[in-house]
Amino acid sequence: MDKTALYFSTLDKERVKCELCPHNCVLDNGQVGLCLARKNEDGVLLTLNYGLITSIAIDPIEKKPLFHLNPGEQILSVGTFGCNMKCPFCQNWEISQEIAPTRRITPEQLVSIAVSRKSRGIAYTYNEPFIWFEFVLDTSRIAAREGIYNVLVTNGMISEEPLHLLLQSIHAMNVDLKAFDEQLYKKLAGDLETVKRTIKLAVENSVHVEVTTLIVPGFNDDENMLEKEFQWLASLDKSIPLHLTRYFPSYKYNVPATPVEILVKFYNLAKKYLDFVYLGNVWDQNYESTFCPSCGTLVVKRVGYQVQVVGLDEEGRCAKCRRRIVRIL
Ligand code: SF4
Numbered sequence: 257m258d259k260t261a262l263y264f265s266t267l268d269k270e271r272v273k274c275e276l277c278p279h280n281c282v283l284d285n286g287q288v289g290l291c292l293a294r295k296n297e298d299g300v301l302l303t304l305n306y307g308l309i310t311s312i313a314i315d316p317i318e319k320k321p322l323f324h325l326n327p328g329e330q331i332l333s334v335g336t337f338g339c340n341m342k343c344p345f346c347q348n349w350e351i352s353q354e355i356a357p358t359r360r361i362t363p364e365q366l367v368s369i370a371v372s373r374k375s376r377g378i379a380y381t382y383n384e385p386f387i388w389f390e391f392v393l394d395t396s397r398i399a400a401r402e403g404i405y406n407v408l409v410t411n412g413m414i415s416e417e418p419l420h421l422l423l424q425s426i427h428a429m430n431v432d433l434k435a436f437d438e439q440l441y442k443k444l445a446g447d448l449e450t451v452k453r454t455i456k457l458a459v460e461n462s463v464h465v466e467v468t469t470l471i472v473p474g475f476n477d478d479e480n481m482l483e484k485e486f487q488w489l490a491s492l493d494k495s496i497p498l499h500l501t502r503y504f505p506s507y508k509y510n511v512p513a514t515p516v517e518i519l520v521k522f523y524n525l526a527k528k529y530l531d532f533v534y535l536g537n538v539w540d541q542n543y544e545s546t547f548c549p550s551c552g553t554l555v556v557k558r559v560g561y562q563v564q565v566v567g568l569d570e571e572g573r574c575a576k577c578r579r580r581i582v583r584i585l
Pocket of ligand 1: 275279291
């Protein structure tokens with residue numbers, strides 16, 4: 257059963273305005289929003305994906321990617337369909353840009369699955385969790401009451417009021433920062449200032465935040481622009497982990513994969529500003545392991561999804577110099 261959306265206003269002639277994300281879609285009766293997930297039915301905005309899942313799995317938390325939260329842990333991961341951005345290089349386009357086959361689940365059932373699979377957390381991932389807002393809100397509240405932590409893997413495109421509400425039951429986020437240029441964001445149907453605000457508010461609300469930038473040749477591989485991104489992240493907190501990931505051809509974007517030497521160049525640039533930088537989809541332990549920025553000790557060794565915690569105390573600090581490295585929930 258479709259559920260009434262939480263954030264919309266009613267206009268004239270049965271039109272509605274969705275107020276969940278900065279697109280603020282104005283929809284005539286019968287029309288569906290840009291995200292494919294919200295529909296005006298007789299002047300009421302309905303969510304079309306409440307409790308509908310396309311993918312559910314137990315994944316390494318490093319796959320989100322989250323490297324500084326409970327390293328080596330497995331987490332129940334779940335997604336629906338739809339997205340409020342239109343990236344031509346989307347790596348999950350089958351569920352983000354199309355209405356994929358689904359099965360229905362309630363928030364209580366999802367929390368029960370987490371408990372029965374001995375997952376201490378739930379990750380809302382695979383497609384954009386914000387356009388599944390009402391389901392994520394209901395589930396994350398129940399999960400938090402049961403002592404289960406909640407993770408969003410998100411593009412950060414949400415309006416301020418719903419973000420504040422959801423952050424109350426969210427413990428960690430990985431936010432995709434797709435470029436550091438407003439015009440480039442517009443090409444993806446996104447809004448840079450909104451994404452920056454989401455990252456900033458999450459940090460200010462003590463949510464654990466990591467950031468991912470997929471380096472796409474010919475799109476966002478401008479060194480000056482990336483340096484501004486790294487400086488901005490450092491101005492918020494230089495210990496925000498940054499994942500620079502390698503693009504491979506996907507969906508509507510066919511240029512060859514990002515050369516590894518370009519990624520290494522940006523890795524070295526980011527390390528000038530940030531304490532924790534990683535390369536994704538490169539499979540080189542030198543770029544995916546964690547070293548203490550204060551004393552240089554190897555603290556978490558990663559080879560792909562094989563994770564060995566080798567130099568942390570039980571509170572997530574460097575065992576040698578006691579600098580805080582990871583958050584343990
Ligand atoms: S959530 Fe969907 S329907 Fe609502 S404003 Fe954003 S894109 Fe439009």
